[in-house]
Amino acid sequence: MSAKPKIAFFDFTSCEGCQLTVIDALQTHLGLLDLVEIVQFREAMSEKGQNYQIAFVEGSCTRKSDEARLLAIREQASAVVALGACAHLGGVNSMKNRWPIENVQTYVYGQNGKDAYESYPARPISAVIKVDAVIPGCPIDRHEFLRVVQMMLQGRTPRLPDYPLCVECKLRENACLNTLGILCLGPITRAGCEAICPSYGDGCEGCRGWHPEANFDYMREILRGHGLSDHEIDARFTMFNHYQMEQMSGHAPLSEAVAPVTDTSLPTSSFAAPKED
Amino acid sequence: MPENIKVNVHHVTRVEGHGNIVVDVRDGTLEKCELQIVETPRFFEAMLRGRPYQQASHITSRICGICAVGHATASLRATERALQVQLSEQTKLLRRLAFHGEILDSHILHVYMLVAPDFLGVGSVIPLATSHPDIVKRALRMKKFSGDLCQTIVGRHTHPIAMTVGGFTHFATVQELVELRERAEALIADVDATVELFGTLPWPAFERETEFIALVQPDDYGLIDGKIGSSDGYELELDDYRQVTNERLAPHSTAKHAAFNRDSYMVGALARYNLKHQHLSPRAKAAAAHLGLSAPCYRPYLNSAAQVVEIVHCIDDVIQVLDTLIERGIEREDPAPVTLSPHARGVGACDVPRGILFHEYQIGEDGLIEEANCVIPTGQNLANIDRDMRALVPSILTEPEEQITLKLEMLVRAYDPCISCSTHFLNVEFTGK
Numbered sequence: 001m002s003a004k005p006k007i008a009f010f011d012f013t014s015c016e017g018c019q020l021t022v023i024d025a026l027q028t029h030l031g032l033l034d035l036v037e038i039v040q041f042r043e044a045m046s047e048k049g050q051n052y053q054i055a056f057v058e059g060s061c062t063r064k065s066d067e068a069r070l071l072a073i074r075e076q077a078s079a080v081v082a083l084g085a086c087a088h089l090g091g092v093n094s095m096k097n098r099w100p101i102e103n104v105q106t107y108v109y110g111q112n113g114k115d116a117y118e119s120y121p122a123r124p125i126s127a128v129i130k131v132d133a134v135i136p137g138c139p140i141d142r143h144e145f146l147r148v149v150q151m152m153l154q155g156r157t158p159r160l161p162d163y164p165l166c167v168e169c170k171l172r173e174n175a176c177l178n179t180l181g182i183l184c185l186g187p188i189t190r191a192g193c194e195a196i197c198p199s200y201g202d203g204c205e206g207c208r209g210w211h212p213e214a215n216f217d218y219m220r221e222i223l224r225g226h227g228l229s230d231h232e233i234d235a236r237f238t239m240f241n242h243y244q245m246e247q248m249s250g251h252a253p254l255s256e257a258v259a260p261v262t263d264t265s266l267p268t269s270s271f272a273a274p275k276e277d
Numbered sequence: 278m279p280e281n282i283k284v285n286v287h288h289v290t291r292v293e294g295h296g297n298i299v300v301d302v303r304d305g306t307l308e309k310c311e312l313q314i315v316e317t318p319r320f321f322e323a324m325l326r327g328r329p330y331q332q333a334s335h336i337t338s339r340i341c342g343i344c345a346v347g348h349a350t351a352s353l354r355a356t357e358r359a360l361q362v363q364l365s366e367q368t369k370l371l372r373r374l375a376f377h378g379e380i381l382d383s384h385i386l387h388v389y390m391l392v393a394p395d396f397l398g399v400g401s402v403i404p405l406a407t408s409h410p411d412i413v414k415r416a417l418r419m420k421k422f423s424g425d426l427c428q429t430i431v432g433r434h435t436h437p438i439a440m441t442v443g444g445f446t447h448f449a450t451v452q453e454l455v456e457l458r459e460r461a462e463a464l465i466a467d468v469d470a471t472v473e474l475f476g477t478l479p480w481p482a483f484e485r486e487t488e489f490i491a492l493v494q495p496d497d498y499g500l501i502d503g504k505i506g507s508s509d510g511y512e513l514e515l516d517d518y519r520q521v522t523n524e525r526l527a528p529h530s531t532a533k534h535a536a537f538n539r540d541s542y543m544v545g546a547l548a549r550y551n552l553k554h555q556h557l558s559p560r561a562k563a564a565a566a567h568l569g570l571s572a573p574c575y576r577p578y579l580n581s582a583a584q585v586v587e588i589v590h591c592i593d594d595v596i597q598v599l600d601t602l603i604e605r606g607i608e609r610e611d612p613a614p615v616t617l618s619p620h621a622r623g624v625g626a627c628d629v630p631r632g633i634l635f636h637e638y639q640i641g642e643d644g645l646i647e648e649a650n651c652v653i654p655t656g657q658n659l660a661n662i663d664r665d666m667r668a669l670v671p672s673i674l675t676e677p678e679e680q681i682t683l684k685l686e687m688l689v690r691a692y693d694p695c696i697s698c699s700t701h702f703l704n705v706e707f708t709g710k
Contacts, residue, residue: 013319017342017435023386024424027417033406041401062319092339095324104323117318138339139435182446200432200439201446205335231645235328239336254327271639271648272322274524 008040008052012059018084085138090243093122110273138207169195188214325649346379347629359623360615378426383630389416443612489548541660544632546583561590
């Protein structure tokens, strides 16, 4: 019997990019394998051990059958870590929540195929089970992953920064993108990624979720100053945070703005759907 | 021959995404043989509707963690062709570097960490760290280079930051390119060792003739833009991609088939090798010969060998592109301008690690996306995987069940399926029951 803590990785609705980032973290920190025993990691190994203490969960809950799987993981694990924006926030998956589910099913799979796949509005895993720690981001930052694992192995509780991304951006001495005419959600977004996107010249899109004191009204003013319509502003706010915006406002953002696509009775041969004989 | 065999591999491991293999032999007859896709649907095409075109490449890169640069590139090309954007030479060269970074990263991950364990008799790469440390360290060195290449050009591999409609938001310095050039040169020993290693593996001999589809260009092994080439002798414009992919719901079945001239076709490294091997670098050609590849090759297990050949080619091409850029110098260009018009349509295509990928958008005069369609390589390969399995199973029925299972898993894995990409295909039921 090994005394090393056993950890396991699980994926729900996601691109699996966060687990790939974990594999990448091993490139520089192969020694991690001396500290923990990975008992389940479907993307990288065949073994499927059921005995684990820490569960890392990537992906959102997007169907009824996900709930039982999540509850079983919660039952077994002493600690559950949400890995990345899909698990933490609902992430990009929740963009579909602005339509009734039949609408998106019909658009992609057509009238004949719309019922072939089970799906419902995307939610963060914390909507289903208790989550002990979060590694935000789309994808996660590998250094933050290593830091959180280290803290958990030491029995400490990882904490997220509770200040805006702008703090880290200033520390990197970046020029403020919003003043250069480039849209950036840094003022409302939780720090912790060292402002990686603004450092590569592209505005923050909010993948780490909002910081606790986020001032949305002022952020809207900044974006209006860039010439954005309210619809375009909502599109920016909801790329990763549709679920949060809906929880905050009590209704689905963007739902009235684009009238034609809220229609659930799409023609049978829509743009993305397969041909039907 | 045993009378009854049941193989049921729930969630095939060491592939990206969730799939099940089901084989059912009753009274000596193959009743069922299928790769079931059980990945949750994601609805990216539906989600793009009503979004500003500037968001499309960052949203669609999230389709797949492994092919993030590929999806971003196809997405940008679709938007740029819809909005009549002319790219600078520098933009094309920089995109090519990021693209190669991803091909290298994905192929190295696949051949070393997902395929090699089968041949070395272990369940994952993890025990290899102890039993074959040199191999694992070499793979990690090569992966580190490809990741750093992406990072230098676009910020990171998953998900690229600095690629935008019409150009880039960040520019590597010439000094950074010079350093990458040195590291690429130093990596050639590892690349040669990779060819040596995979030259020793006993690839299963199974073969089945099929149609191969890849992007083709007149005198280049180009992976971005071009025409759609078929090994059956056809060449189509990108705008006509729907004639090739022909996604269709078959009657009395929920299966969605991609089929062009036959009932299935194959995309990916082996398809590219078969269609454009003459444009490989000289060292890549030598590697192909060493690995036992010669066109046309109908052995699907050798898709992994073709990936090794592309690792060689991409490193050579990276060095060449870096030389060009170092010679030209790097200019901090503004993104090329867009022209908005009503209901503008554009198709973007690139040959990502797993094969040809199409994005098509319709964008309104207000800059909002009206329609979107993405056709993913793995979706195109599914019908071909099924036909391979049905051809293979009768010839191995006398073997023990775990051997049959392993060979089927290895076959599925050889295609390097990327199932979470597949926002766009249905539950796969290949049997005609």
